[in-house]
Amino acid sequence: MNQTAPLHTIEPDLTPNPIHPGARIGHVHLKVADLDRALAFYCGVLGFTLKQRYGRSAAFVSAGGYHHHIGLNTWESEGGSPPPRGTTGLFHLAILYPTRAALADALKRISAAGVELDGASDHGVSEALYLNDPDGNGIELYWDKEPEEWPLTETGELAMVTRPLDLESLAKAA
Numbered sequence: 001m002n003q004t005a006p007l008h009t010i011e012p013d014l015t016p017n018p019i020h021p022g023a024r025i026g027h028v029h030l031k032v033a034d035l036d037r038a039l040a041f042y043c044g045v046l047g048f049t050l051k052q053r054y055g056r057s058a059a060f061v062s063a064g065g066y067h068h069h070i071g072l073n074t075w076e077s078e079g080g081s082p083p084p085r086g087t088t089g090l091f092h093l094a095i096l097y098p099t100r101a102a103l104a105d106a107l108k109r110i111s112a113a114g115v116e117l118d119g120a121s122d123h124g125v126s127e128a129l130y131l132n133d134p135d136g137n138g139i140e141l142y143w144d145k146e147p148e149e150w151p152l153t154e155t156g157e158l159a160m161v162t163r164p165l166d167l168e169s170l171a172k173a174a
Contacts, residue, residue: 045109127165
């Protein structure tokens with residue numbers, strides 16, 4: 001696949017009755033093998049705050065005082081292993097940071113914790129870091145560029161790309 005080719009757009013006739021434009025993804029709930037290990041990652045490394053815990057089986061974490069952005073549970077997965085590659089399921093959850101400096105702080109946190117990146121991309125519309133949590137769940141940490149900066153085709157359609165992200169430049173933004 002050409003990494004700089006624009007992604008395909010959705011044909012308007014495929015969405016005859018669009019969802020309300022104010023709809024948002026509110027939270028994600030993840031199955032984990034070890035709740036304490038997951039909390040150490042999401043709270044200790046990424047910096048989320050523990051909002052509520054249900055013994056050894058479930059917990060809810062958030063940013064900014066929200067009730068929860070991420071739910072973690074072991075109800076069906078305690079001691080389990082990640083799903084094998086080549087199967088369906090969640091590709092990744094995406095955590096939106098408000099600024100490039102906030103994403104740079106996230107890069108410093110994960111680097112200090114020794115967490116390896118799976119990738120780092122400039123998509124034209126955003127800059128993103130890709131990694132896995134201790135259970136193999138994919139995570140994208142990203143910030144959106146201003147809409148005026150988004151790349152467009154000659155006909156005005158969005159022209160997202162996948163280019164290498166300059167991690168040194170990002171780290172300096174903190």
